[in-house]
Amino acid sequence: KVTWPTRAEIIRLTISVLVISAVVGLFLGGIDFVLTKTIGVVLSR
Secondary structure, rough: OOOOOHHHHHHHHHHHHHHHHHHHHHHHHHHHHHHHHHHHHHOOO
């Protein structure tokens, strides 16, 4: 038997996915920025 999630569960899980995706995106963007600047400094010597 399939138990469908309630409307409240869907909203809560959707918000969780959006927040986690934003946090991971910002984290990876930050790492990319730092590594890009670091490599730029190292190669410009």
